[in-house]
Amino acid sequence: MKINILGLPVKESELIVKELNILLSNFQVYYQNLRGIHWNIRGKRFFDLHVKFEELYNDSQLKIDMIAERVLTLGGTPFHTFEDYIKNSQLPVGKNISIDEKAIHLIVNSLAHLLKIEREILYKASEISDEGTNSMMSDFIAEQEKVIWMMQAWLEEGL
């Protein structure tokens, strides 16, 4: 088995790079979804949600950079064009969303999709003891699960 300078098997690392690039693409669409709802949200909760969505897109931007730099660390090239992002993302795209409930549903659905990809990467990374990728995925998963809990608590208003 060929091993790279990090001590990880070359072939499996390349596979993880591929999946990280797919995660990166999906994250970029999520980020753009968040910008969209930050801009277009209307109604009495505007001030709360406008700020909350900004907090979330800033956090996503940091994660996007972490994913891209993990790709580089593993010897790959991160996707960086809109063309590649669109081609490799399956995330729901939110367009002209101004209603608060629709915006929160978009976040929950987007995060649920990201979680799926991250768990898949976590599984593959743990098989080759790629702890760097592994711990990044663990952190993302725990944080995103918490956001889903909070968004669902918000959606349950009046139940």
Ligand SMILES: [Fe+2]
């Ligand atoms: Fe803004």
